[in-house]
Amino acid sequence: MPLSRINGHDLYFADTGGEERPAVLLGHGFFLDHTMFTAQADALAARGYRVVTWDARGHGDSPAGDEPFTYWDIARDLIGLMDHLGIQDAVVGGLSQGGFTALRTALLAPHRVTGLLLLDTEAHPLSDADYHDYTALFGGLTEQGPVDELLVPLSQQIIGDHPRAAHWRERWKTRPLPLGHPVRCLLERDDITARAGEITSPTLLIRGSKDVSIPRERMEFLASAIPRASSPHEVDGAAHAPPVTHPGETTSLLLSFLDSLGRR
Secondary structure, eight states, X not given: OOEEEETTEEEEEEEOOOOSSOEEEEEOOTTOOGGGGXXXXXXXXXXXXXXXXXXXXXXXXXXXXXXXXXXXXXXHHHHHHHHXXXXXXXXXXXXXXXXXXXXXXXXXXXXXXXXEEEESOOSSOOOHHHHHHHHHHHHHHHHHOSOHHHHHHHHHXXXXXXXXXXXXXXXXXXXXXXXXXXXXXXXXXXXXXXXXXXXXXXXXXXXXXXOSSXXXXXXXXXXXXXXXXXXXXXXXXXXXXXXXXXXXXXXXXXXXXHHHHHHO
């Protein structure tokens, strides 16, 4: 996986290559990294799509840097990565914070986003209740470190009752957690609901039926506000990370949408 200097920051990414079909760029959720899309990258690449997955600042192998940043800054990182790779336009998407980034990318550079893949994400800021709960969680992780008392409920929220939860708990114990500037970015993200109607790209919406992080009504808002958005497709039994726990169904939805773009 290459490391490149993008907008003055080191950014790790994986690129399947290939030029037969449009490029697809996928951003991971908070506490996760680019490997959450391994199954989708493999399947899409086998169909001729070029898939780029990447670690956002403070996650995986991309350092957070010394300065605060916002999801607008991360969206500019993504545009910079496209420039670095010679990708003029692409289908852009992501899960949760990857979706926060994709939405802002579509607003910053609409001519470069040919489609949006939005999984368990929203245009809203954090609710007061979530702000309180997440502040307590991040405070506990800062003070106590990656202890099971905190990691077990965190993995259940993100991954759900699934064997892959143990995999991610082990990763959290052996790699730096996205604390500090990434937390501030998440907690203080702005409200872009008033601008959702500006997004003109065809948009696929997917959510886990058991997701407790993003309420269904937040994705229903996206469906009503983005002119060319689908209704939310629910992955039955999935929590906040369907690509991890239900890779086959998630990949099928992505491929169906991507193939449809080629027929339009």
